[in-house]
Each structure stands twice: as structure tokens, then as C-alpha cells.
Amino acid sequence: MQRVLVIGPCGSGKSTLARELAPRMGLPLVHMDQLGWQAGWIETEKAELHARLADAVSQDEWLIEGNYGSTLAPRLERADMVIYLDFPIRLCLWRLVKRIITNRGQSRPDMPEGCPERFDPAFFWYVMNWNTGPRVRTEAMLAGYKGTLIRLANPRELAEWRKANNLG
Template sequence: MRIVVVGTCGAGKTTLARRIAEQLKLPHIELDAINWQSGWRDLTRHDREEFVRRVTEAIQAEAWVVDGNYGPVRDKVWQRATHLVWLDYQRWVIMARVIRRSFFRAALRTELWAGNREQWRQMLRPGHPIWWAWRSWGRRRRETATRLEQECYAGLVVMRLRRRGEARRAVEFLAAAARVDDATAMQLAEERLGRAPRFS
């Protein structure tokens, strides 16, 4: 299985992708970890070709879980994926998550990618995840919905999660689908839950 987890900034993509990867024992590819270099150097801006090369190489593996929304590699990742999990939560859910995450990271001096750490003063910048999440929420939803209507993604199994509780069911479904086919996994999930899991 090749699973991509998408959603706007702060939706919880990496957290869910890690859960799925651990449950299914698949390698986890975090696009942020590939992009952000030491000193917050943005690889997509400074060397886009190298970023695309690294991601393209990573997704050649037979199975993986990827999380991220990077435009330069979106089609490459999606066309290689077998399943897509879309965290399409309401704006207030996203904002609560991204604000809490940023405050904890800054307060605890959490080490992120390549030794980078969030700082309080960064929250004042227009490009900070808090402001980016607020501005991009509606646009990201429209872009994702439109892109998924394209014929090239007709064979992609899409799980659109609109409520936080659906994440657990999505993990259960994917774990079952890893052992059997998608239709059987849906049937097994329905028997376990007493109803068919709904993801859209």
C-alpha cells in the first residue's frame, strides 16, 4: 500500500501518518523533513529540482505513508499512491490545533527538522503556520476537491475525514485493507462497527 495523507497546515497530517505507518509497519516519508534544511532553509525555494529528486526517489519504494502538500511533487505522489487520506476539518479545528502546536513547540524548544526550532518571534511573520493555516484553509479545500475530480485519480481510494473521530476508523480500515482487498476491508469494518465507516 502507498498512502498519502493531505490537509491544510495544522490538520494533523504527520501525527496521523505516523499512526498509520506504525500500525501497518510501513516506512513514513515526511515531506517537511525533506524540504526544511538547517537554518530553516526552504529547499523548494532554493533548489526545487533537488527537492523533487529526493521525493521522487523516496516514493519509488513499494509501500509507504507520505504526508505533505508540496505542489512541485503533488501529482507525482498522488499518482503513485493507492490510498489518499484527506483531513478536511472545519477551520476552527485546524486553528485550535495549529495554535496549540506552535505554542508548545516554542515553549518547549522542540527540535524539528534538521535541528530547527520554532521561536516566539516567528509567530509574527506572515508565513508562520498559524497565519498560513488561516489564509489557506478555504483555498486548499477547493484545490484538493477539484484535483481529485481529475480522471487520472479515478483509481485512487479517497478517504475524506470531516470529523476528528473518523481518523481512528480510517486507520482501522487501512489496517484491514492491508491484509485483504478494499471491499472486504469495508465489510469487516462494518461488521466491527455495526455500520459502514463513512469517510466522505
């Protein structure tokens, strides 16, 4: 596999998995949050985001993690494999709370510098409503995907998949 996507609800562990898989697979890692945000939690302009993504996707090899539904189509067009962490939202929300507490005031490795972890009620609401909005749109886009789709429903399935594929 030369072009791999890791997607799923926020808090599912996309960034963590991607940071572990990219070096094992020998692929350069692209975090969508690093493309989509600038210091101070300033959103990248849509045209610039799409240009940054087009540059990344045009490469022969990559592992891109993150959802950003409006940018999923061009990534799916070139991806050989999609790893979909289709985890329960309750688990994702719990992981978000842990992440906020653990990283509060610090920028995570998958974020640009100057974007310290914080509690954002609108973001939490977005995740709470994943199954009725973003999930529906993601599923619709995946319906036409022609590459390898690995759908993992929980951390146990992820661990079993990694073990079966000698990925940790």
C-alpha cells in the first residue's frame, strides 16, 4: 500500500494510529489538522486548504489522517487503503476528555504550534452528533470507494488487525 487514509470520529485514535503506522509502512505522514489550522486556532482558508491537500495527495506515497469531510473525495480517489476507526461515540467522547485534560494548554503533535489543547463546546457537540451527520456523509462517500476498506469497530478489533498484519 502506497497511499493510506485513516479516518473516523474525533477521539477514535486516528492521529495516534497514524503516528505508529507511517514509519512501519515507510510512508510520509500528513495530518489534516496541520493543513486545516494555523497558530491561534485560525482556520486555513478553504482555497489554501484544498491547495495544500492537492499537493499532498499528488505525491506517490502518503498516509493521511483526519476526516475533513469536504476534502475526503480527492483523498479517496487516490487512496489504496482506508482504515476506518468506526468506534463508539461514547468511547470517543471519553478519549476527548482525557486528551483535553492530558494536553491542556499544549499543542499536540498532530496540530500546528500555537493551537493549544482546550475544551471547545461546539467541537464536543459535533462529536456527540457524529452518527447523525458526519457519519452519514462519510458512509455515503465510502459507498463508492474501490480500494481496500478496513473498518474496525473497537480497539480490540484494531489490536487484532495490527497483530494479524505485523503492525504492532
